Amino acid sequence: MKVMAGLYYSKDHEWVKVEGNKAYIGITDFAQSQLGDIVFVEQPEVDDSFEAGDDFGVVESVKAASDLYIPLSGTVVEVNEELADDPAKVNEDPYGSWMIAIEMTKEDELKNLLTPSDYEKVCDEEA
Amino acid sequence: MFPYIPNTVEDEKKMLAAIGLPSIESLFEDIPENVRLNRELNLGKSLSEFELVKYMKSLSNQNKSIEDLTCFMGAGAYDHLIPSTVDHVISRSEFYTAYTPYQAEISQGTLQVIFEYQTMIANLTGMDVANASLYDGSSAIAEAAAMAVDATRRMEVIVSSTVHPESKRVLNTYANFKNIKIVEIESKDGVTDVEQLKNAISKETAAVILQNPNFLGIIEKVEEVEKAIHEQKGLLIMSVDPISLGVLKSPGDLGADIAVGEGQALGNTLSFGGPYLGFMATTKKLMRKMPGRIVGETTDVNGERGFVLTLQTREQHIRREKATSNICSNQALNALAAAVYLTTLGKAGLKEVALQSTQKAHYALKEITKSGKYQLAFNQPFFKEFAVKTDVTAEVVQSGLLEKDILGGYHLEKFDPKLKNMLLFAVTEKRTKGEIEQLARVLGGIK
Numbered sequence: 039m040k041v042m043a044g045l046y047y048s049k050d051h052e053w054v055k056v057e058g059n060k061a062y063i064g065i066t067d068f069a070q071s072q073l074g075d076i077v078f079v080e081q082p083e084v085d086d087s088f089e090a091g092d093d094f095g096v097v098e099s100v101k102a103a104s105d106l107y108i109p110l111s112g113t114v115v116e117v118n119e120e121l122a123d124d125p126a127k128v129n130e131d132p133y134g135s136w137m138i139a140i141e142m143t144k145e146d147e148l149k150n151l152l153t154p155s156d157y158e159k160v161c162d163e164e165a
Numbered sequence: 166m167f168p169y170i171p172n173t174v175e176d177e178k179k180m181l182a183a184i185g186l187p188s189i190e191s192l193f194e195d196i197p198e199n200v201r202l203n204r205e206l207n208l209g210k211s212l213s214e215f216e217l218v219k220y221m222k223s224l225s226n227q228n229k230s231i232e233d234l235t236c237f238m239g240a241g242a243y244d245h246l247i248p249s250t251v252d253h254v255i256s257r258s259e260f261y262t263a264y265t266p267y268q269a270e271i272s273q274g275t276l277q278v279i280f281e282y283q284t285m286i287a288n289l290t291g292m293d294v295a296n297a298s299l300y301d302g303s304s305a306i307a308e309a310a311a312m313a314v315d316a317t318r319r320m321e322v323i324v325s326s327t328v329h330p331e332s333k334r335v336l337n338t339y340a341n342f343k344n345i346k347i348v349e350i351e352s353k354d355g356v357t358d359v360e361q362l363k364n365a366i367s368k369e370t371a372a373v374i375l376q377n378p379n380f381l382g383i384i385e386k387v388e389e390v391e392k393a394i395h396e397q398k399g400l401l402i403m404s405v406d407p408i409s410l411g412v413l414k415s416p417g418d419l420g421a422d423i424a425v426g427e428g429q430a431l432g433n434t435l436s437f438g439g440p441y442l443g444f445m446a447t448t449k450k451l452m453r454k455m456p457g458r459i460v461g462e463t464t465d466v467n468g469e470r471g472f473v474l475t476l477q478t479r480e481q482h483i484r485r486e487k488a489t490s491n492i493c494s495n496q497a498l499n500a501l502a503a504a505v506y507l508t509t510l511g512k513a514g515l516k517e518v519a520l521q522s523t524q525k526a527h528y529a530l531k532e533i534t535k536s537g538k539y540q541l542a543f544n545q546p547f548f549k550e551f552a553v554k555t556d557v558t559a560e561v562v563q564s565g566l567l568e569k570d571i572l573g574g575y576h577l578e579k580f581d582p583k584l585k586n587m588l589l590f591a592v593t594e595k596r597t598k599g600e601i602e603q604l605a606r607v608l609g610g611i612k
Contacts, residue, residue, distance in 0.1 A: 078453065083398070086318070096487075098453075103484050 039161060040067040042133045046148060047157035048109040053133065054151060061110055062136040065097060068161045070132045073099040079121045079128065081137060087113045090147050094138065097128070110147045112140030229572075231435060235600050237529075237566075237573025239550050239591020240380070240580075241302065241329050242438065243430045245408065245518065246595045248509045251432045251502050260501055266460075269473045276472035279460040279497060282504040289410050289507070289515075290424040291417020292446035296457040297495040302427025303335035305443030306374060306404050308456045308490055309423045310336055312447075313372035313400045314345055315489045316454045321346040321369045325357040327379035328404060330580050336374075345371075355381045355543030355552070363393045372400040372422075378409055380580060381589065382526075382550025383543060391420040400451075407431055407444065407503075409548045411519025416446075423447045432506025433499050442499035452476070456490035521594035522549040529592045529601045536609035542577075542587050550591045552577055552584070557611055559586050565611035571604055 041047070046054040051069035055062040070076065078098040088094050093105040094114075116139035121127060127135045142148075152160065172180075177189065186192065193201075212220060236244040255261065259274055266272030266279075279297045286295035299305045310322045322340070324333060326349050333349070340347045350362045357375065366373065373394045377385045391401050400422040405413075408430045416424035428442035429435070447455050453476060461475030485491055510518065526549045533539050533553060542552035555562065559576040566573055574588035592601065 080453065103487075105487070 039071065039165075040133070041154045041158050041161070043154055045133070045154065046109070046151035047154065047160075048107070048151055049160060050107045050109070052107065052109050054109055054148075055136070056142075056148070059142055059145070060115065060139055061112065061142050062139045063094075063108065063110075064136040065106070065128065065132060066157070066161075067132045068164075069104075070129050073097060073102055073104065075100045076125045076128045079125045079137060081117045081121070082114050084114050084117060087143075088140070090144070090150075097125075106137065108140070109151055110140065110142055111144045112142045114138050115141050229567075231572065234567075234570050234572040235596070235604070237571060237590045237592060237596070237604055238575055239382075240575040240589055241331065241427060242435055242441075243406075243408070243549075243591060243593055244435060244595055245430050245522075245593045247432050247434065248506065250509045251505045254505045255498055255502050260498060263497070266474065269471065273472060275497060276460050276474070278501050278504060279458075279495070280462060280472050281508075282500040283460060285504060285507045286407075286428075286444045287446050289407060289415070290405070290421075290444075290446040291415030292421070292424050293449040294452050294455070294459065295444060295446035296455050296459050297497070298428070298500040299443035299445060299457055299492065300494065300496065301439065301441040301443045302404065302425065302429075303329065303332040303443070304492075305425035305427075305445050306332045306402070307336045307339035308443075308492065309402045309425045309445060310345065310372060310374065311339060311343060312423060312451070312454050312456060312489050313402060314343070316451055317371040317399060319369055319371035319399070320344065321348060321367075322372050322374065323348045323350060323362065323365050323370055324374040325350050325352070325362065325376065325379070325385075326581075327352045327355070327357050327381060327383070327385070328374060328376040329380050332376075332404065352379075355379075355383050355545050357385055357390070359386055359389050362390060366393050366397050366399065368397055370394065370397060370399040372402050374402045374404065376404040377413070378406060378548040378550065381543060381552050381577075382547040382591070383545040384413070384548065387414075387419045387421075395420065406548065408515070408519055408522065411515040411517075412523060413519075413548065422451060428499065428503050431503035432509075433502050440496060440499055442496045442503060444500075444503075454489050456488070456492050458493060458495055518594045519548075522592060525549075525594065525596055525601060526551060526590075526592035528598070529590060529596075529604065532601055532605035533590070533608055535605065538609060538611075542584075549593060550589055552587050552589045554587045557586070559588055562588060562608065562611055566604075566607055569603070569607045571607060573604065 051066045053064050053066050076097060076099045080096040082094050088108045090111045092108050094108045095106040097104055097106055118136050231244050263275050266275040283295040299308055322345055324347060337347055348365055351358050373390055375385050375390060377387055379385055394401050402423045403416040403421040405416055405426045407426055407428055424446045426444055428444045433442055458474055459476050460472055463471055463473055465471045530551050539553040539555045542554045563574055573590055577584035577587040577589055
């Protein structure tokens, strides 16, 4: 169970990597291991806008389907097309397999997110 | 003791003793007194099996069916030839009485039939995947609209007024409870007003629904609409007559995102309006948004080919509240009829049915208009159905035809009040030259 330093985390097991005003969003190692073999990632389209907490897609595994909740408000500027053809990448490399990149509209929402050590505690409670 | 229920009073006593109850009445004590009927059902005296069959036959003999009449009526349900293979296969009890194939291990036959049906529908419509079927063409249209709303996250659906009126009513019922806004586009000269439609398309439009051939039998200008809706990232839903795909471009060729339609014409009897068969096919991209069941092909632990219900996350088992639809019924026996029909005909056979239907329809138009009493209502290309206008009252025409055992001429005023005394005739490959000439003769003689 890996938690990467230098990222923000959400209680819903999403990670956020901030680059300037842009945020890359994916799901954590804990999330992928809970889901099992991932067979499909449903992603939004570029230009779709979301408020923090909205569901922006679905990740489907051989045993479950879970909504993806966006940890920050923003507009989608990029979608990781690789996951359409190879959703198993999320299992292999959860922190390298970002799902969407957004242009943040409310940067101060970052302070509501968890630090890596806080997130580790969340996982320990759930495990 | 009831007739035909072979339990004696003795049997009843034994059964009641076994479950520890004093009387049959005590089985119903949970039902409050004030909602009980408290009298015998208002049924006639019981009959023997023979008497009952005779009575029911006398009732059904009061009906006129297409066995008694020559059918030139269409408007969504068609009298095409049905090869005898269809009835033989669907009458097998393994299919006829089969329950839903939840347990793949014991349902391989049913699952394979549905899989074959899906494959044929996907090929016929030129789409990537098809579902196991829906109730009928109307529910397929409404489900497709809901699917488009779900896939695009937009709440508005544009529908052409030339779509089957019953389908529009079902669509409006669905839309009403899903808060979908339906925008209807008028028709001009029997086809969708494409300019009005283009102006109606916006970033809010989830999909455009076109029927081809439309309710009046006319071929729509799909290409222009396809471009306009895709420019705004909306979807194109096409409702098609599957028989027409023997000669017309398929929805896949025309760039449709969802293809639906009424599958009755594929080997299913008219049956006074049902049960029918709604088919639905879509692109790989939208596959997971498709409602209903899908059967997939896989391999078992020994590497043998097998079939299973697949992608069920979209259906009723989990995430029900997130599903495009909770519909999981399908019309497996009607789908089987369609699969047997298509298998019997093959590609060349289907093309022949489509060609003969369209040629005979055009011949019928030529014969009908000879008398000068009837004119083609819309000068547009049509497939197997066409509208004529006349000075004679439509009801008079219809009853004049019925007197000569001809069923035909759907009165279009029911579809659109502006189309008074216009009649819609359908001609299939089943109609003979003699029958068509008789139709023209009888029509010519009606005053």
